[in-house]
Amino acid sequence: MINFGVREVAISTVPVAPGWAYVPDTGSAASASQPSARKRMRTLPSASQHETTAKQDAKIMRELAALDRENHRDVSIPVPIRHRDNAGRASHGKVTPAVRKILQSQKTFANHLADYEALSAINASQPAQPNPPPPLTSGRATPTTAGPQPPVGTKRSYKKRESAATAPTPLRNVSTVGESSTPVVSKSESSHDTSMTDAPNTLLGTAVPPASHPEDNNPLLISRVPQMPSQEEIEKMLAAPALSYNEARGSLTAEDRRKPAKHFCDVCGYWGRVRCGRCGGRVCALECLALHQEECFTRYGA
Amino acid sequence: MAPRRTKSSGPVPPSRTLVIDNGAYTMKAGFSSPTASSTASVIPNCMARDREKHVYVGSQLEKCRDFGDIVFRRPVEKGYLVNWEAEKEIWDHEFFEDKAPLHCDPRETGLLLTEAPNALPQLQTNCDQIVFEEFGFASYLRCPGPMLNAYNDIQAMFKAPARDAAQSLLPAEIILLIDSGYSHTTITPLLQGRPVQSAVRRLDVGGKLLTNHLTRLLSLRQYDMRNDTYLVNEIKEACCYVSRDFKADMEATWKGPKGDRREIYETGGGIAKDYVLPDYHKRTKGEVRDHDPDVAGKLKKMQSGKGPEVAEDIVTLRNERFTVPELLFSPQDIGMRQSGIAQLVLESLSEIPFGLWPGFLANIIVVGGNANIEGFLWRLQVEIQALAPTECIVRVVRPADPIVSTWNGGAELAKEVDLLSKMSVTKQEYDEFGAGWVARKFGGDPNWKW
Ligand SMILES: [Zn+2]
Ligand SMILES: [Zn+2]
Numbered sequence: 243m244i245n246f247g248v249r250e251v252a253i254s255t256v257p258v259a260p261g262w263a264y265v266p267d268t269g270s271a272a273s274a275s276q277p278s279a280r281k282r283m284r285t286l287p288s289a290s291q292h293e294t295t296a297k298q299d300a301k302i303m304r305e306l307a308a309l310d311r312e313n314h315r316d317v318s319i320p321v322p323i324r325h326r327d328n329a330g331r332a333s334h335g336k337v338t339p340a341v342r343k344i345l346q347s348q349k350t351f352a353n354h355l356a357d358y359e360a361l362s363a364i365n366a367s368q369p370a371q372p373n374p375p376p377p378l379t380s381g382r383a384t385p386t387t388a389g390p391q392p393p394v395g396t397k398r399s400y401k402k403r404e405s406a407a408t409a410p411t412p413l414r415n416v417s418t419v420g421e422s423s424t425p426v427v428s429k430s431e432s433s434h435d436t437s438m439t440d441a442p443n444t445l446l447g448t449a450v451p452p453a454s455h456p457e458d459n460n461p462l463l464i465s466r467v468p469q470m471p472s473q474e475e476i477e478k479m480l481a482a483p484a485l486s487y488n489e490a491r492g493s494l495t496a497e498d499r500r501k502p503a504k505h506f507c508d509v510c511g512y513w514g515r516v517r518c519g520r521c522g523g524r525v526c527a528l529e530c531l532a533l534h535q536e537e538c539f540t541r542y543g544a
Numbered sequence: 545m546a547p548r549r550t551k552s553s554g555p556v557p558p559s560r561t562l563v564i565d566n567g568a569y570t571m572k573a574g575f576s577s578p579t580a581s582s583t584a585s586v587i588p589n590c591m592a593r594d595r596e597k598h599v600y601v602g603s604q605l606e607k608c609r610d611f612g613d614i615v616f617r618r619p620v621e622k623g624y625l626v627n628w629e630a631e632k633e634i635w636d637h638e639f640f641e642d643k644a645p646l647h648c649d650p651r652e653t654g655l656l657l658t659e660a661p662n663a664l665p666q667l668q669t670n671c672d673q674i675v676f677e678e679f680g681f682a683s684y685l686r687c688p689g690p691m692l693n694a695y696n697d698i699q700a701m702f703k704a705p706a707r708d709a710a711q712s713l714l715p716a717e718i719i720l721l722i723d724s725g726y727s728h729t730t731i732t733p734l735l736q737g738r739p740v741q742s743a744v745r746r747l748d749v750g751g752k753l754l755t756n757h758l759t760r761l762l763s764l765r766q767y768d769m770r771n772d773t774y775l776v777n778e779i780k781e782a783c784c785y786v787s788r789d790f791k792a793d794m795e796a797t798w799k800g801p802k803g804d805r806r807e808i809y810e811t812g813g814g815i816a817k818d819y820v821l822p823d824y825h826k827r828t829k830g831e832v833r834d835h836d837p838d839v840a841g842k843l844k845k846m847q848s849g850k851g852p853e854v855a856e857d858i859v860t861l862r863n864e865r866f867t868v869p870e871l872l873f874s875p876q877d878i879g880m881r882q883s884g885i886a887q888l889v890l891e892s893l894s895e896i897p898f899g900l901w902p903g904f905l906a907n908i909i910v911v912g913g914n915a916n917i918e919g920f921l922w923r924l925q926v927e928i929q930a931l932a933p934t935e936c937i938v939r940v941v942r943p944a945d946p947i948v949s950t951w952n953g954g955a956e957l958a959k960e961v962d963l964l965s966k967m968s969v970t971k972q973e974y975d976e977f978g979a980g981w982v983a984r985k986f987g988g989d990p991n992w993k994w
Contacts, residue, residue, distance in 0.1 A: 302878075302879035305760075305878065305879070306878065306879065306880065308756070308760070309753050309756040309757055309760070309878070310752070310753065310756070311756065312616055312617075312618060312752075313615045313616060313771075313773070314759075314770040314771050314773070315615065315771070317593070317615040317617070318617075319591050319592070319593050319599060319615065319616075319617040321591070321629055321630065321633045322599055322601070322633075332636045332639075332640030332641045332644075334640070334650075334678050334679055334680065335680070337678065338673075338677045338678075340673050340677060341673060341674060341677045341678045344628050344670045344673060344674060345628050345629050345632060345674075345678075346629070347627075347628070347629075347670075348627070348629075349626070350621060350626065351621040351622045351624060351626045354626065354664050354666055354667055355664065357666065358664050358665070358666065469899050470897075470899040470900070471897040471899055471900065475897070476735060479735075479740055479742070479896075479897075480735060480736075480738045480739075480740065480741075482740075482741045482742050483741060483987065484661065484662055484663075484739075484741045484744070484987065485662055485741060485742065485744060486662060487662045487663070487664060489662070490661065490662040490730075490744050490745060490746045491745075491746055491748065491882070492731075492745045492746055492747050492748075492882050492883060492887075492888035492891060493882065493883065493888075493891060494876070494881045494882055494883050495883045495887050495891065497887075498876060498883045498884075498887065501876075503876065504874070504876070504877055506867070506877070508764075509764075509765075510765070510798075510799065510863075511761065511765075511862075511863045511864065511867055512794060512797075512798045512799075512863065513794065526798070527801050527802065528801070528802045529799070529801070529802040
């Protein structure tokens, strides 16, 4: 169940043999998994028809975490200890305290990202704080937006301009190119599913955007040739600071969210057209269902 | 605020530059100077330990003959240089020790070092401090890897006349650079060699995820290969492709309903491949063959009676060949909440004035190891074309060697001493103005003009 796990099936039913220990795949997620295996045996049959989405989400999260791993097992490969004489060693002179701290740090990327987010939160709550390290307060760059700028700290809201109904097409935006830079084509998800009504910052003069038309995307209806932005506008765009790590993450577009999820057979990988009544897993047909149920039985009980 | 260094007052730039494209899986490294250009060495950016407990550092890995149960420690995580203890060990081994393959004295060498876009400021500062305070490079430019590709001869990639070598180097005017590597895939629109930062997007699908996904599928269906990801990566590189017609390929690889084994499944339908696993004794490298339906049967006979020397471990790949790279186009298939690469290209463009779209769409360049996956470019072009305004021409190309393309661009840039030194920071400047100043210079502060 956790990730790679066919083998793990044995664990809930067979006592662990001496000298053999199962090494969890994912740090925190896995540590909780073994105790919960027993609990699941009790609770699942009653809830068998519809595995809760929370459970399915948790399973997906575990699997994605496993797909992110460097090694299947947790390993530590220490830097080799050198001979005292330092023969052939590169010598870079005195180690400064800053360097020593960096070299000794065993922080992971996740640690650093958490630090950054915490610092950004502090920064956002104290917008007047002078002179922070470079891009800490940089939000999604909005250099060419003519309308009201979102306040520092809530810049992310810029990205939420997602009003599905009135998604402006690139073509409609052509007339204001340079003033407003964001022809939203297939728009993006932000951290929340807000469909915040677009502030009228892409429009000159009118507060109410024109109603959308199904043919808005049709290039034949273009009213004027797209204008190249001026060199000045380009310079402005190029001067924008980098997005943060999370801001640059690609979204799940509204269109993709509407598409029905594809399901695959857990056993052979073909389309998963059949649903296992016990665990909610998917299989293609009877042959794979039989195989699946053997395993499913061992894991969850009858 | 920015102290301007005039050419006459500054120190003489170092005579050569060490260009490092510091990837998570491999680093690409070599020297460049106005008079001589080397080629990139592709060096595993890792420490590895085999089952005999022997530890390999960087390029030492080529001496390894048995990759069974091998484990890795990689200083670059999620595309970013995180662990300097391990990276220093590798850099020392490759660049600074007496017998280092690319030996140099940093005090008389410039460094051009890439980073993935949207790096964390703390990691950038760590990097700057190590470069100057620990290694003491004479000068240093840290920049996002994708932008260096603008210094390659882009026109030649599109089969246009090559650029005039007599003219001084100018970066390509407009390209959309997709870098699909081990950790992730990034989309970076570049104008005049500079990134449009607000439009940079990342898809969290890279070679590692694809390999791990393939490992999972093979372990569920055939052999437990969870401790053989090195080998699974080789299987992936040898067998995986991006499908032109996903549904049709799924049909061609399905075994059929119970009791009605389909002929096309048995014969392989032109898709199934057998991969002969190395045993690291007689066979140190795996090998791909067209699927032989009799092999499984034969194998049993051999193992039961005849000589063991003919017994081979074979993995048969069917839908695994194309469902794995499909994740680049449909990450939702494994539950990721991200759209595929083509949609993200359009999301990136949505941050850019429409007048520039035709230029970007007609000049899409794909670099990084995944660019080598068969069928990837074709599919990408088709999907982007389907999403793009119909009047836009979509062209997707990859350089001859997409893995060293970023490095090549860096080497081109490093030949232009004046240009490079304008973009770089010297050790003297670092000592005088400090790490924060360096961060601002490399951070694209609007007060800075390159
Ligand atoms: Zn099946
Ligand atoms: Zn089941």
